[in-house]
Amino acid sequence: MSDGLRLSAKTRAEIERLTTVYPVRRSALLPGLRLAQREIGWLPREAMDEVAEIVGVDPNACYALATFYDLFYREPVGKYVIGVCEGLACHLGGSGRVLGWLKERLGIGPGETTADGLFTVRTFECLAACDRAPCALVNDEYVGPLDEARLDELLRELRSHPNWSRVSGVGGRGSGASIPDPQYPTPDPRHSTTDTRHPAPGEGRS
Amino acid sequence: MPFEPIITGNVGVPNAWEIDVYESRGGYRALAKALREHQPEELVDLVSKSGLRGRGGAGFPAGRKWSLIPKGAPEVYMVCNADESEPGSFSNHELLDWDPHSLIEGVIIGSYAIRARVAFIYMRGEFWKPTGQRMEAAIAQAYARGYLGRDILGTGYNLDLHLFIGAGAYVCGEETALLESIEGNRPMPRPRPPYFPPSIGLYGKPTAVNNVETLANVPHIVLNGAEWYTRLGNPPRNPGTKVFSLSGLIKRPGNYEAPLGITLRELLFGYGGGMLDGRTFKAVTPGGTSTPLLTAEHLDVRMDYDSLPAVGTYLGSTGLIVMDDTVCIPCAVYHMSKFYQHESCGKCTPCREGTSWINAILYRITHGQGREEDMPLLLDLSDNMGGRKTVCALGDFAGFPVTSSIKYFRQEYEYHIRYGRCPTSCQPAEERQWTISQP
Ligand SMILES: Cc1cc2nc3c(=O)[nH]c(=O)nc-3n(C[C@H](O)[C@H](O)[C@H](O)COP(=O)(O)O)c2cc1C
Numbered sequence: 001m002s003d004g005l006r007l008s009a010k011t012r013a014e015i016e017r018l019t020t021v022y023p024v025r026r027s028a029l030l031p032g033l034r035l036a037q038r039e040i041g042w043l044p045r046e047a048m049d050e051v052a053e054i055v056g057v058d059p060n061a062c063y064a065l066a067t068f069y070d071l072f073y074r075e076p077v078g079k080y081v082i083g084v085c086e087g088l089a090c091h092l093g094g095s096g097r098v099l100g101w102l103k104e105r106l107g108i109g110p111g112e113t114t115a116d117g118l119f120t121v122r123t124f125e126c127l128a129a130c131d132r133a134p135c136a137l138v139n140d141e142y143v144g145p146l147d148e149a150r151l152d153e154l155l156r157e158l159r160s161h162p163n164w165s166r167v168s169g170v171g172g173r174g175s176g177a178s179i180p181d182p183q184y185p186t187p188d189p190r191h192s193t194t195d196t197r198h199p200a201p202g203e204g205r206s
Numbered sequence: 207m208p209f210e211p212i213i214t215g216n217v218g219v220p221n222a223w224e225i226d227v228y229e230s231r232g233g234y235r236a237l238a239k240a241l242r243e244h245q246p247e248e249l250v251d252l253v254s255k256s257g258l259r260g261r262g263g264a265g266f267p268a269g270r271k272w273s274l275i276p277k278g279a280p281e282v283y284m285v286c287n288a289d290e291s292e293p294g295s296f297s298n299h300e301l302l303d304w305d306p307h308s309l310i311e312g313v314i315i316g317s318y319a320i321r322a323r324v325a326f327i328y329m330r331g332e333f334w335k336p337t338g339q340r341m342e343a344a345i346a347q348a349y350a351r352g353y354l355g356r357d358i359l360g361t362g363y364n365l366d367l368h369l370f371i372g373a374g375a376y377v378c379g380e381e382t383a384l385l386e387s388i389e390g391n392r393p394m395p396r397p398r399p400p401y402f403p404p405s406i407g408l409y410g411k412p413t414a415v416n417n418v419e420t421l422a423n424v425p426h427i428v429l430n431g432a433e434w435y436t437r438l439g440n441p442p443r444n445p446g447t448k449v450f451s452l453s454g455l456i457k458r459p460g461n462y463e464a465p466l467g468i469t470l471r472e473l474l475f476g477y478g479g480g481m482l483d484g485r486t487f488k489a490v491t492p493g494g495t496s497t498p499l500l501t502a503e504h505l506d507v508r509m510d511y512d513s514l515p516a517v518g519t520y521l522g523s524t525g526l527i528v529m530d531d532t533v534c535i536p537c538a539v540y541h542m543s544k545f546y547q548h549e550s551c552g553k554c555t556p557c558r559e560g561t562s563w564i565n566a567i568l569y570r571i572t573h574g575q576g577r578e579e580d581m582p583l584l585l586d587l588s589d590n591m592g593g594r595k596t597v598c599a600l601g602d603f604a605g606f607p608v609t610s611s612i613k614y615f616r617q618e619y620e621y622h623i624r625y626g627r628c629p630t631s632c633q634p635a636e637e638r639q640w641t642i643s644q645p
């Protein structure tokens with residue numbers, strides 16, 4: 001909260017709730033880390049420790065996931081993460097050019113963040129939108145196919161909207177319909193099967 | 207193409223993801239029929255008789271998989287594999303975007319058939335806007351209408367459905383790694399045999415893992431009968447349709463639902479509109495990059511689970527990335543090899559080491575530093591990763607583009623090794639610095 005490395009009471013409560021939703025508590029670990037990153041923007045060690053504590057597992061379990069998955073950031077990233085798809089279809093469609101334009105405009109290449117903290121450029125493997133090659137995932141939004149003009153328009157939009165990912169119509173099949181955050185009902189724990197402890201849920205792996 | 211799409215019928219319909227629209231188009235009728243008129247075992251039989259085969263890649267008969275779930279097991283899970291990360295495949299993505307309810311309906315019917323009371327949809331982490339949000343909203347709507355939760359449609363059947371979202375890892379599409387991911391472990395595949403998910407799956411309990419498209423077919427089979435389904439596509443062993451994803455250097459990239467058994471030619475030149483002007487067809491990945499390439503000599507092969515193995519490849523997840531005469535094959539394969547090197551989970555030594563070596567060797571070949579011994583070395587490495595030497599098939603997958611491209615395009619590798627440059631002008635130099643980074 002105060003130091004930007006810890007979770008808010010709201011997020012803690014949400015993770016707490018998740019631990020009762022799944023048949024086994026530990027299943028809340030991955031969604032918990034997603035929530036933590038959604039709040040903080042990346043996964044500082046302090047936040048991972050908190051998630052581990054709420055779920056009731058060793059912190060190593062969190063580090064093991066955070067180092068495995070591609071979408072978890074263990075260092076701060078820019079406000080907008082522009083993830084250019086480098087899958088084969090996008091490569092054939094010119095993802096190299098997209099990275100070149102980004103370098104020209106922002107002065108950064110994959111893995112780097114602009115000095116003002118606004119943009120991070122990274123690459124992705126195939127994003128399952130190959131018909132929109134070359135495409136990119138910008139925070140949560142799909143954009144593509146990208147050409148030079150569209151990329152400039154995107155950068156302009158990102159710079160001018162304080163909360164772009166909520167308002168944009170650029171991304172998404174069916175053109176980023178703005179869906180209100182849905183209320184996902186809490187399944188009734190009574191008829192969710194209960195005594196489901198796996199003999200040894202991955203103990204000793206991490 | 208006089209052909210009625212089955213599972214993509216709602217794609218393109220305005221607001222198809224809203225439950226009212228879905229219901230107005232006949233949605234959830236199959237669910238009512240399944241729950242009210244059938245015992246679970248009858249549904250397993252029905253799906254077995256239809257001949258529906260798993261669309262996740264291996265083509266395992268869906269009904270048979272369900273029948274492997276032990277009868278009377280107190281706790282059983284249904285898991286839908288919506289991880290879709292195979293390079294070149296984007297058909298599940300579009301179905302999920304437009305038609306989340308048809309998947310939910312399929313999941314509920316499948317769960318009832320195996321008597322599961324908890325089901326999961328495992329979706330890849332990148333699918334959030336709008337895919338994940340729509341699915342979340344759709345699940346909430348289905349609860350509100352009494353299709354999920356307690357006493358579904360007054361039949362006494364209870365089911366909870368969780369949307370579980372990953373965080374970016376190709377291997378999570380592998381069914382046992384997927385289960386590990388849900389359990390909160392590092393997602394590494396489990397060794398099989400002896401136990402497959404239908405006997406020991408999620409949380410150690412019997413579990414059916416099925417692909418999105420597999421389950422999306424189920425409501426249609428319930429409504430129209432097994433008999434109807436066995437007449438579609440390429441019966442008797444390959445009934446039904448498949449959504450083919452066309453991308454790469456082709457005129458009309460996109461998803462096309464077509465009967466199984468359609469020829470590669472009709473798919474690429476009919477549905478896909480053919481090659482870009484002035485170009486000629488060179489190669490295609492028939493089932494994503496994890497399947498051996500096909501070339502112009504294969505244009506008349508039929509796209510189904512049995513015809514493709516006859517020419518040394520697989521239907522996989524039907525992600526067809528098209529390469530034309532401007533593409534340098536070793537460079538394209540180098541590009542694919544980066545993917546496997548990045549996505550190998552590291553559990554099995556042959557795959558962990560082999561994918562890195564293949565990537566490094568292809569780097570030097572495509573960078574003018576290829577050596578005489580490199581081609582035999584690549585084949586040797588692929589051989590050491592493939593043929594069930596690893597816990598999951600990722601090791602095999604990584605070798606397929608390498609071995610098949612050397613088989614069909616050996617002269618391009620030789621050219622690279624001898625002259626130190628591409629046989630075609632595949633890429634301007636200024637782009638190379640980005641697309642071909644040092645491994
Ligand atoms: C490395 C690897 C990745 C896979 N990725 C997927 C995937 O993204 N989606 C999918 O449905 N199946 C995928 N599979 C296949 C699954 O393991 C499994 O066979 C499938 O989900 C079963 O569903 P089906 O019987 O309905 O085809 C993958 C397999 C491997 C070895």
Ligand code: FES
Binds near residue numbers: 087126
């Ligand atoms: S290659 Fe970029 S989305 Fe598939």
